Amino acid sequence: GDSVTQMEGPVTLSEEAFLTINCTYTATGYPSLFWYVQYPGEGLQLLLKATKADDKGSNKGFEATYRKETTSFHLEKGSVQVSDSAVYFCALSKTGAQKLVFGQGTRLTINP
Amino acid sequence: GAGVSQTPSNKVTEKGKYVELRCDPISGHTALYWYRQSLGQGPEFLIYFQGTGAADDSGLPNDRFFAVRPEGSVSTLKIQRTERGDSAVYLCASSLTGTSYEQFFGPGTRLTVL
Numbered sequence: 001g002d003s004v005t006q007m008e009g010p011v012t013l014s015e016e017a018f019l020t021i022n023c024t025y026t027a028t029g030y031p032s033l034f035w036y037v038q039y040p041g042e043g044l045q046l047l048l049k050a051t052k053a054d055d056k057g058s059n060k061g062f063e064a065t066y067r068k069e070t071t072s073f074h075l076e077k078g079s080v081q082v083s084d085s086a087v088y089f090c091a092l093s094k095t096g097a098q099k100l101v102f103g104q105g106t107r108l109t110i111n112p
Numbered sequence: 113g114a115g116v117s118q119t120p121s122n123k124v125t126e127k128g129k130y131v132e133l134r135c136d137p138i139s140g141h142t143a144l145y146w147y148r149q150s151l152g153q154g155p156e157f158l159i160y161f162q163g164t165g166a167a168d169d170s171g172l173p174n175d176r177f178f179a180v181r182p183e184g185s186v187s188t189l190k191i192q193r194t195e196r197g198d199s200a201v202y203l204c205a206s207s208l209t210g211t212s213y214e215q216f217f218g219p220g221t222r223l224t225v226l
Contacts, residue, residue: 043220044203098167098207099157099171100147105152
């Protein structure tokens, strides 16, 4: 079945460091890909999305590019802030199937 | 505007008891989803409603789990004969239509079965 694999956490970085959180997927067809974020004490929020190969999603300084050849959707940010501390989830959905399939999440902590 | 709300925020029950978890979606959203999130894991899909009907219930783990959405708005997830393994955070999400890409999530109900 369809699945998403994320790099294991937790990840701890210093402020202004470069961030990469790896995400790879297994799915038939051409899924849409998402990154959701869960800040402490809050619900899941959509961070960015890409709906077809080579699309780049971006928001709040975060970027991810849909790479069909490597079945990947890695999350990057050039300079992280303390406020980026959260749990990040990579997810996919298939055309015609509205459910989201999530990875296990990566907890990110940014130290000042 | 108001987001997705879920009640109760926490529910503690004993093994074998029946529980109901409620979800109020964003007004006007026709699609509603239930997910279950165990500790340290990502959310797992349970069921998807389009309007009043369950369009996809393939994620319900067994027949102890049932969900309804009788008027196409509020939904209730019902769990019979609860087991300790049912302990998790139950998340509800809604989207404007079934083909909308963004699902808006509620804060979840933390269920603990003793």
